[in-house]
Amino acid sequence: LHRFARRTAHFEWVDADGIAGLEPDLAGRFRAGLLFAEEAHLCPRCAMKALVRRLEGMGVSFHFGRNGRNLPGGFHVTIDCRGFAARDLLPELRGVRGEMLLLRSGEITLSRPIRLLHPRIPVYVVPRGDGLYMVGATMVETDAEGPVTARSVMELLNAAYSLHPAFGEADIVETAAGVRPAFPDNLPRVHRQGATITINGLYRHGFLLAPAMARQAAELIFNRMQSSERAK
Ligand SMILES: Cc1cc2nc3c(=O)[nH]c(=O)nc-3n(C[C@H](O)[C@H](O)[C@H](O)COP(=O)(O)OP(=O)(O)OC[C@H]3O[C@@H](n4cnc5c(N)ncnc54)[C@H](O)[C@@H]3O)c2cc1C
Numbered sequence: 001l002h003r004f005a006r007r008t009a010h011f012e013w014v015d016a017d018g019i020a021g022l023e024p025d026l027a028g029r030f031r032a033g034l035l036f037a038e039e040a041h042l043c044p045r046c047a048m049k050a051l052v053r054r055l056e057g058m059g060v061s062f063h064f065g066r067n068g069r070n071l072p073g074g075f076h077v078t079i080d081c082r083g084f085a086a087r088d089l090l091p092e093l094r095g096v097r098g099e100m101l102l103l104r105s106g107e108i109t110l111s112r113p114i115r116l117l118h119p120r121i122p123v124y125v126v127p128r129g130d131g132l133y134m135v136g137a138t139m140v141e142t143d144a145e146g147p148v149t150a151r152s153v154m155e156l157l158n159a160a161y162s163l164h165p166a167f168g169e170a171d172i173v174e175t176a177a178g179v180r181p182a183f184p185d186n187l188p189r190v191h192r193q194g195a196t197i198t199i200n201g202l203y204r205h206g207f208l209l210a211p212a213m214a215r216q217a218a219e220l221i222f223n224r225m226q227s228s229e230r231a232k
Helices: 002-006 016-022 044-057 083-088 150-163 165-169 203-231
Strands: 012-015 032-035 078-080 094-104 124-129 132-136 171-182 189-193 196-200
Touching: 012 016, 016 032, 083 171, 083 196, 094 150, 094 203, 124 150, 132 150, 150 165, 150 171, 171 203, 189 203, 196 203
Parallel strands: 078 196
Antiparallel strands: 012 032, 094 132, 094 171, 124 132, 189 196
16 A cells, blocks of 8 residues: 555545545455545446537537448548557557456445555446446456456456455446557557547546547647638
């Protein structure tokens, strides 16, 4: 914990009583922890649905399931957010596989994401409401797709169980795996290649970093439009 604390910021130390005060169901289980009071979390699926609704309301049209085919053409700018599939334009991209579980338990209540300092997996348990808990995520240096492996299920369940034994009785509601797109330095990039702007390499932080990346892309487009308008 002390080694981790040296590499991070914006936290306060909490002792066993502090942990019990913040998360009563974890009372007596841990002697110390770090509280990131400003940390927030969201439900990614709800966020995506809300974004689509909002953007449709603003006149944006979505064409799902076309894989880039049969789309209307003639745009001034294309923003390519194909993730790992954009290797044709971004050959440096690599895939980092991540797996997660969704558990349901009526026996434990957590009110904030809890991270465990696990030697191999940076595991976190995120309450999603209605007794649902997302347990994630593995980090495997491969772009292999396919279902969650038995080893990963064991490791994630072990981690959840070590956080609280009540997770041993939880229902496994869902397992899922995905490939995170990452550049060699694990940092995201917004890049312009002609009339195409690529946003990629969001690695483990796509939801966290999306607003900043979108802002950078919007600035690129806006500046480009301004300069072409001035040229007219
Ligand atoms: C298990 C797991 C847990 C994670 N947890 C977190 C977390 O807690 N917080 C966080 O911030 N991030 C998290 N991430 C990372 C986050 O999911 C990624 O950073 C993010 O999804 C990257 O977004 P992206 O849009 O760049 O790529 P992607 O999410 O890969 O999206 C690319 C999309 O492009 C589509 N596509 C591909 N080719 C085409 C084509 N030709 N035409 C049209 N569409 C195409 C794909 O179908 C896909 O929907 C997690 C990832 C995993 C796997």
